[in-house]
Amino acid sequence: MKKGILAVVSGFSGAGKGSLMRELLQRHGEQYALSISATTRPPREGEEHGREYFFVSKEEFERMIEEEALIEYACYVGNYYGTPKEYVLEQMEAGRDVILEIEIQGALKVKERFPDALLLFVTPPSAGELEKRLRGRGTETDEVILCRLKRAAEEAEFMEDYDYILVNDNLEVCASEMHALIQSQHLRTGSSQEWIARIREELCRF
Amino acid sequence: MKKGILAVVSGFSGAGKGSLMRELLQRHGEQYALSISATTRPPREGEEHGREYFFVSKEEFERMIEEEALIEYACYVGNYYGTPKEYVLEQMEAGRDVILEIEIQGALKVKERFPDALLLFVTPPSAGELEKRLRGRGTETDEVILCRLKRAAEEAEFMEDYDYILVNDNLEVCASEMHALIQSQHLRTGSSQEWIARIREELCRF
Numbered sequence: 001m002k003k004g005i006l007a008v009v010s011g012f013s014g015a016g017k018g019s020l021m022r023e024l025l026q027r028h029g030e031q032y033a034l035s036i037s038a039t040t041r042p043p044r045e046g047e048e049h050g051r052e053y054f055f056v057s058k059e060e061f062e063r064m065i066e067e068e069a070l071i072e073y074a075c076y077v078g079n080y081y082g083t084p085k086e087y088v089l090e091q092m093e094a095g096r097d098v099i100l101e102i103e104i105q106g107a108l109k110v111k112e113r114f115p116d117a118l119l120l121f122v123t124p125p126s127a128g129e130l131e132k133r134l135r136g137r138g139t140e141t142d143e144v145i146l147c148r149l150k151r152a153a154e155e156a157e158f159m160e161d162y163d164y165i166l167v168n169d170n171l172e173v174c175a176s177e178m179h180a181l182i183q184s185q186h187l188r189t190g191s192s193q194e195w196i197a198r199i200r201e202e203l204c205r206f
Numbered sequence: 207m208k209k210g211i212l213a214v215v216s217g218f219s220g221a222g223k224g225s226l227m228r229e230l231l232q233r234h235g236e237q238y239a240l241s242i243s244a245t246t247r248p249p250r251e252g253e254e255h256g257r258e259y260f261f262v263s264k265e266e267f268e269r270m271i272e273e274e275a276l277i278e279y280a281c282y283v284g285n286y287y288g289t290p291k292e293y294v295l296e297q298m299e300a301g302r303d304v305i306l307e308i309e310i311q312g313a314l315k316v317k318e319r320f321p322d323a324l325l326l327f328v329t330p331p332s333a334g335e336l337e338k339r340l341r342g343r344g345t346e347t348d349e350v351i352l353c354r355l356k357r358a359a360e361e362a363e364f365m366e367d368y369d370y371i372l373v374n375d376n377l378e379v380c381a382s383e384m385h386a387l388i389q390s391q392h393l394r395t396g397s398s399q400e401w402i403a404r405i406r407e408e409l410c411r412f
Binding site for chain 2: 121123126127128130131146149150152153156157159160162163164165166167177180181183184187188189192195196199200202203204205206
């Protein structure tokens with residue numbers, strides 16, 4: 001059986017990453033596993049342990065760091081966030097494609113450690129559309145929106161470090177593109193090493 | 207408009223490259239342009255100038271070499287074979303994905319010159335199946351079949367130089383995979399440079 005692909009998804013706040021993941025999992029739930037991050041930040045209302053995040057104490061998190069149980073971790077605004085390793089490797093071994101939705105800093109660390117990881121950057125079709133989506137939520141002050149847009153400008157500097165850019169204009173189209181893209185990576189020469197070795201051996205018999 | 211992708215297709219004789227190209231063009235003829243090689247070998251029965259090949263004289267071919275009108279060329283069994291440049295570049299500029307079905311030697315030259323070219327290697331699912339397909343044609347002697355199988359063994363040494371391996375077990379499935387694969391390459395970061403520059407500029411205004 002072929003090993004799963006490790007796909008890392010980042011993108012501007014407001015790019016629609018969450019909806020995209022949900023759409024993908026709804027359509028092809030048997031093919032994908034969504035990695036759940038561990039964090040030391042307290043759960044917000046409606047968040048569940050093991051669904052949005054694994055909520056752990058600072059001590060637990062630091063033990064995970066020591067035991068090298070995390071693929072990557074980072075500290076934001078005084079809280080740790082990280083990707084537990086075991087689940088990701090298990091799912092990949094089982095042939096499932098694992099999706100990590102993480103920040104750029106973490107994504108680049110994953111790529112260093114797993115050069116075969118597929119780095120996807122999700123963006124709305126324009127800065128105007130990004131602003132519109134952020135305002136459309138209706139839950140944030142002008143100040144927070146401006147802060148997110150400035151952050152997006154900073155994040156845009158890292159787009160070239162990603163392998164592919166997914167423009168999320170239409171959710172369904174974008175989910176189809178993402179699925180086709182990830183599935184086509186199973187055909188990469190690097191993913192076919194065993195297969196190549198086998199046909200070479202067979203051909204040698206002639 | 208996005209520039210077309212340059213996809214180079216090679217693979218064992220008997221892998222079904224010809225049928226694959228026909229299937230792809232039949233389904234998505236508007237998206238693809240098949241590059242036609244120039245050759246100095248005389249046309250076989252049923253072959254047409256401008257369909258299978260552009261049949262040219264040795265003098266004409268050598269003038270094309272001198273004028274750098276070929277992307278790559280090589281000499282096989284005393285005849286020149288090459289890929290005229292103009293058509294390929296024109297079609298790519300027009301946004302069409304161009305497919306070159308050429309030998310490994312030529313494919314590697316194309317990759318040197320166009321690092322963004324997508325190198326695809328088509329293979330049957332096993333050496334046994336390859337033998338069966340070659341015998342199934344019923345037109346070749348045992349000696350010729352054995353010669354092709356030995357050549358396949360040699361060619362298999364170059365599989366790692368290709369970006370993707372397409373296992374042609376079922377023609378329709380393989381054509382779908384090939385289409386998804388080529389189309390997903392339009393999302394490569396390298397193909398999105400202008401787009402990235404534009405959104406960066408837009409974001410800077412905030």
